[in-house]
Amino acid sequence: MGFLTMKTLHSVWSEMREKFAHVAPECETIPVEASCGRFASEDIFAKEEAPAFDRSCVDGYAIISRDTFGATESIPCFLKILSAARMGEATSVDIKSGEAVYVPTGAQIPASSDAVVMVEYCEELSSDTVAVNHAVAPNINIIYKGDDCRPGDLLITRGTRITPIHIGIMIAAGISRLLVYKPISCAVVSTGDELVGVGDALMPGCIRDVNTHMIGAELEAYDCRVVSKRLVMDRFDEIKSAIQDALVKADFVVISGGTSVGDKDYTFQAIESIEDGSVFAHGLAVKPGKPTILASVGGKPVFGLPGQCVSAYIVYKAIVQYYLDILRGSSAGIGGEPHLVATLTANVHSAPGKLTFQAVSLRYDDSRFFAEPLYGKSGLISHLTDSDGLIMIDEKSEGLDAGEMVDVVRL
């Protein structure tokens, strides 16, 4: 039995950037209203000015602000009412000092008007005279032409995951279709003589295969298309042919199990035996997550995750999502911004030389989050369901003290 030569997470991240960053995933043009959850594959710029004209924010009278200076309830100013502005039409009437035009919320104000006084401060004395009992400063209650955006403004950068609000700004800016990445196709393989599929009879000595569907669901939630899921026995030939079949259909392969150096761990040999297959990392200085394989077969990535479900999940987050983020120019994953900060409630010892992912439960109290370290075995899926998040402790650190502020990645 051999030993693993561990590489740090940051070193495999930079190796992945080197090896895989040049592979541009396929793109497609889709309607803006169907783009929620997709990743933008190019920077998106405004096409139109929004709004295209000066609009009122309120129901009121468009006036020249100077006319209202000094106006009060006891000494209102009196203005001549011109014909009202109408919603959805250009306002062609213009005003000069002493005149006012009624504008409903959202209607275009006359060209010379520099403020709108809310209808609550106005009294129509007759059909052609309004008394204004409130002084307004210039620019009050107006949204100006281009306040939202002007043609050419950068709205969304490549790699951004589109939200409903992004859909809103794109529509406002006159965009009806956009270029996004196609869901990246992938295949999930699990290996283990002891594994039994969902719904199958659980034989003595066997456990149910959790990783295939847990990792498959993560991939789909991250805009991948899982084209095959397969459960194989710990046999060299089965694993090799499962990887080969998967690579025909998929852009990358995630295989869990068989990644260590035990008698029945064939994942490494299976990959190396495939033409153009080469492992560039076997062993990750991450706890849990040591028995991890990173490989390339004919330029396509093959990720070997540990079989233990907690380790598989963490390595998925730290490696596979990072790979997807590289491809899409995204910073959505674990390498991006922390989700929240919390106060650690107890000391945590970490493994020097290894980056430690420590599970925590979160408690919210008096405008603070507290992170309580949880200890569990990496073969127990309940360890993940009990946890609310993960904290990452640097390989150079020996641990963290109670009371320290920590970044938590939400689970």
Add this chain to the structure above:
Amino acid sequence: MGFLTMKTLHSVWSEMREKFAHVAPECETIPVEASCGRFASEDIFAKEEAPAFDRSCVDGYAIISRDTFGATESIPCFLKILSAARMGEATSVDIKSGEAVYVPTGAQIPASSDAVVMVEYCEELSSDTVAVNHAVAPNINIIYKGDDCRPGDLLITRGTRITPIHIGIMIAAGISRLLVYKPISCAVVSTGDELVGVGDALMPGCIRDVNTHMIGAELEAYDCRVVSKRLVMDRFDEIKSAIQDALVKADFVVISGGTSVGDKDYTFQAIESIEDGSVFAHGLAVKPGKPTILASVGGKPVFGLPGQCVSAYIVYKAIVQYYLDILRGSSAGIGGEPHLVATLTANVHSAPGKLTFQAVSLRYDDSRFFAEPLYGKSGLISHLTDSDGLIMIDEKSEGLDAGEMVDVVRL
């Protein structure tokens, strides 16, 4: 022109609970592996024990721990090797003091064994003798039967939004299908003479309709099925018939625009004119969000959101998502737990008597989030794209001071 009688957010929340909590959305049974993102419609309990037997966490020798007490590199203990345990099979061989059985990671340990010593601490001297140079305590390196779950354990409560990790624990617990809520059907209507659809020519005085697709995308991301989207003019008949048509197809209706009390605000009258239609709130003590309508038509909710896109978005989050959370027994929305806490960087004045949603941008520095208040007009969608989150300031408060810790709802 009338005035709105404002109700507080908490009072309309409790009115919604009273009026709508008894409506049980339809459910369906689906395969566990297809349940990511769905809402569980009942508490989910484990069916099987997981694991179903005592398993080794490591590659090593299952032993009786007492045999190793005192063992060191210089004075190892010598144990007789019995036939090895095999993955995926029951281990029928048992041990007594002085004996050891090789167990690969995940295999069943013999009944009498109470610990596993890692292979790194063992040396096979011959095919039937192993030297163990390390003492292990009882229970070391064993996952016990039922450590993950036992039949009847509560795994997931009703209203939980299923994650990949939930899929993992359900599979481990022998669940292959589960009951979830069907996506709740809804219709989105926007009203405004000035509104132009995506891809249509932008006429003078017009703006593009942002709300229909922004709110539609939010609804779909929250497991609703948007069965119709419609843009209508500010005409009583058009609005009335749009709501009536929508209610035929959908379980609830969201209409934006026409919700205030201006000359062309027909949403209130349109709802009231429908048989069984009754408005129970017109005016919300929320800033922005005052011109909001909550109504019931034949028992189905009709939500009238303000036309201004920022106000519409906030009222969607505060009212419509809350309604969906009531139906599903969920706490995923704005009424649930805060997303993160941050230090406010500047004083914020709020509107006493109104619950204020203040937009903020977030900055992360030295293990702390800072929230910088942003000011923008509620008709500008760019105000939302510039913001990272919202803070809620109570109606009793007059504002918050710089340096205070605030709860931020992420956008």
